[in-house]
Amino acid sequence: YTLLMTLLIxxxxxxxxxAVGWVEDVAAKRRPRxxxxxxx
Numbered sequence: 001y002t003l004l005m006t007l008l009i010x011x012x013x014x015x016x017x018x019a020v021g022w023v024e025d026v027a028a029k030r031r032p033r034x035x036x037x038x039x040x
Contacts, residue, residue: 018034
């Protein structure tokens with residue numbers, strides 16, 4: 001059970017972090033990037 005939850009939760013958490021970052025980029029009218037490097 002613990003292994004199953006670990007294998008489910010971590011990818012979902014990573015996906016949510018990326019999705020929220022993309023939503024922030026779109027809201028700020030920036031081009032969404034997979035890896036933010038600090039450039040404008």
